[in-house]
Structure formats: C-alpha cells, structure tokens
Amino acid sequence: MAKRPAYSNLCKALEAGHFVFTGELEPKKILQEGVEEVIHSAKEMRKTNRIIAANVTDGPQGDAYMCSMVPSYLVQREAEIEAVWQVAVRDRNRVALFGDILGGAVLGLKNILVLTGDHTALGDNKKARPAYDIDSTQFCELLKKMIDEGTDYAGKEITDGKIEMNYGCVANPNAVGDYMEPEILKVGRKVEQGIDFIQTQTAFDIDIAKNFINELSRYKVPILLGVFPMKSYGIAWYFDNYIPGVSVPKDLLKALKTAEKENKGDKKAKYAALDKVNVEFFKPFIKEIKDNSKASGVHCMAVEYERLFQPLLGEYPEYVKEFY
Template identity: 60%
Template structure:
C-alpha cells in the first residue's frame, strides 16, 4: 500500500555494511521524477549497493495519504531503461553523462497471480528485453500457479525469486485475502490461522501461528526448490522475523 516509510536505501546499506550480505534496494517510481530516480541510483552505486528492484508502487489512493499526488514520470519499464543507460552507457535518458560509475543488477517485479497470465508474461518479456537481470514475484500461496508461471518464464533465461509471505496472525491473513489485489490465501490455511486465535495464552498462540506457517510454507519451499527452475525464495517476513530461522533451517 502507498504509505510513508524510511527510504529503503538506508536499511539496504546498513544491512550490507553490518551483515556483509548483498541487499536488494527497492525503488518505487510512483513518488519520484527521472531526476530524483537518477540521483537515488547514483547514491546507491556510491554506497556499494549491488541490486535494485524497479517497481511501480501502489497508487496513492490505496494508502493513508489519499491527497498525495503520484508522480509516475517514468513507469517501471522506462525506469529499467534508465538504469541500463546509466549502467551500460554512463548517461541519463537525455544522453547526459552521469557523474559516477553504476554497477548494479536490475530486478523487476512480477505477479504470477494475474488472470489472465499472458499480459503479465508479455510485460515481463518487454522488461527482460530492455535489460532486467532478475525477477521477484509477488507473494505466492498456490504451488500450481507458481509452477505454471515459472514454466512460462523459462524462455527468458532470467533468474527468478519466488515471493512468500509468512502470516504472523489471522488478522494479517484475512487482510491479505480480502484487500490485496490478485492474492488469495488458501481456505485451509485461513481456517488453520483462525483456529490459532482460540489459544488464550499469548505466547502459546504465537507458537501455534509458527506451527501453521511451518506446516504450509516448508513443503511449499521444498517443492519449489526440488521441481522448478526458480533461482531462490524471497521470504517477506514483515514484523515476523522469528519465523525466519526455523523456516530456513527446515528448507535449506
């Protein structure tokens, strides 16, 4: 949703600096014109960021500042083109020389839940042709849809990270199912999450939520790793860091 958070360049840099792992800097074109986007990428390159995810972002009417004016000077495909100009030619969109070297992998977002899927595949193909280096999907709950999408995108020979979103509570699961476009939480998972609410003890309730997530996502990840061409998994454990360690240990 369109809400104000810290510029993701800051945590991307801090994690890369303090932990030593490469990060993926998410850049939303909704809020910035081409000058600001160019400036942000120059800053990221200077800080040693190696990966950028170019995304459109939800419109401001879908956030908590509905009076905010969306910019969309460039769409996500045009932003990919700007990135490749900066990387390959050392110029901006107008051909002006940029000040600083940019060595960054360019990522794009994809929605395997799209129905019909063909227009989504066409958009991905266009961005890959422009120069995208990798793909990250929106959160997935349906293993068959995930496999279908990965099979369709094999033609692009572009590494794909499958997105999953462990659900911290029934409230979050219900919100995803009702209000996130193109995302449907399986009925059996929703029912299992709802049963967790019956546990009166707060800590035990957390443990039950953990168990439900492990039972659903562990076989999901294993199946993706075993039977598809996916390059990896993007675990979006928003405010739910505690699930990362057991989930990764179980599925690595």
C-alpha cells in the first residue's frame, strides 16, 4: 500500500525530519472555566514554537471527564496548536467511534491517538459497564478504512469521501524482560493496521528507554518517547506509588522533596528549585534520546507545567514556525 500522506502538522514535521515535541492537556470534570485553563496551557505550548501538537486526554485512569473532542477543537481554534485527539475504545462501540471521528474530521482535527483506555474498574464510576466492542488494534483498522478507503468498519461508504487524518498508538517502555516481546509484537499488529506514529508511556530509565526504542524501530514508524517532568513532590510520590509498573528514580524523588522542603513558604524559590531539579534530570535525558536513539521526538507529559517548557526545550530549534 502506498504511504499515507501527512495530513497533520505533526506528521508533516516528522516527515521533514524534525525532532518533534508534543505536550499533554487533561480536561477533567470541568465546564467553561476549566476549558479556558486548558486553552491557556495550550497557548503556552504554542508560544514555545517547539511543541508542535498537544495531546488531549480521554478519561485517563477510567475517570468520567469532559470528552476529548470538544477541547481538541477549542485548542486548535483558540490556541492555534494542533491537537492529538486521544480516543479510547473503552466508552464507545464501533458505531459511536465512527460517528465521533466523522464529527472530529469536520471540526478539523488531524491527529488521533488510539487507546484501549484504563478500565472503568479503576475510575471514579466503578459500577459502569465499559464498551470494548472493538479493541485498539481494530480501532486502527477502522481509521484505516475511514482514511484510506472512505468507509465505516462494515465497508459502507462515507457519502462525502475519505477523511484526512493521521493516527498513532501507544507503547509501553516499562514492559521489560520477558514482557517486552509481547508488547513489541502487539505494536506490530497496529503497524499492520496503518499507524503513522507511536507515542510511548513515560520512561525514567535511559537504558530501558533506548533499548525499547531500538526494538520498536524495526517497524520504521516515528516514535515519540514519553517523559514526565513532575511539578511537585506530591505528583512524583503519587506517580511512584500509584501508577503501576513505573517507578520514579529514588534520587529524583529525593531531589524534588528537598527542593520543596528547603523553600517552604517561598513559592517563587520553591518553583525555581523544583524546575531546576526537573531540568537537571530531563534535559540531558532528552538530549541523549535525541542524539543516541532512533526516536523522532519526545512526548512531554508535563500537564499544567507550562513554565518548564522554556528552560527544558529552549535550546531546540523553533521548527514549529514552519507549519503555522
């Protein structure tokens, strides 16, 4: 099959060979005011000229949050930064997914990140019945049909033609040892179903990350490695204790704790100290990924941590200007 055109700025930048950055926005249980905050975050990302697109999450941890489609649209309209519209198969069957994607296409959304979605048993409405009509690989096939053939999953044609979008999937670098091979092979099935990019879960161990990227690179699909700068010790502690399979390095945890402790009462100094810790850890981390791995970019999941963008990414070229 001929290679799919790059419809989105993200894929155009990847095609042009730039080392790209994407950010992350998390609409929660919000209305207008909350959405304004999301848009504000997106504007800060856009200002960097280094973050090409912003992921908009879809009910992370299985929580009942605002849909991801509307904030994705608003972010594109108000902040002029492309959205990576995250869509989980947890809450919608193939009929609803198809309908939503058609709607999203009309709203001008260009990137979709396909997710299985954390189970509702983990979320804040535990008694819910999840959908999981199709799985994330089958969702990739649905998108392939919509984009390349202009049909729904059953092969029924879209009256107005094909949709113009690119889509990617997630991979987990924390699947190590015996668990790495099934993870890699699983991504292979999604490659077969036409994904345009891969964004990984967060990684803290440089060697594990590089090894994982090396394994994934066999598929010749652009990989964006996930990193997670933490704006407080509390977030880091929560992440370390409650996000399974991921452990924050002890030194980093300790440094964040010290930064907060030593600057108690002085907000400005505390922020500066926390930022310093993050920059000291993640700046060389990102540089190493850029220089010595086959990754095509970094997905920076620093939600509501806009002030870190400049010190963390300031030295990279302002390639985003070419695309807006």
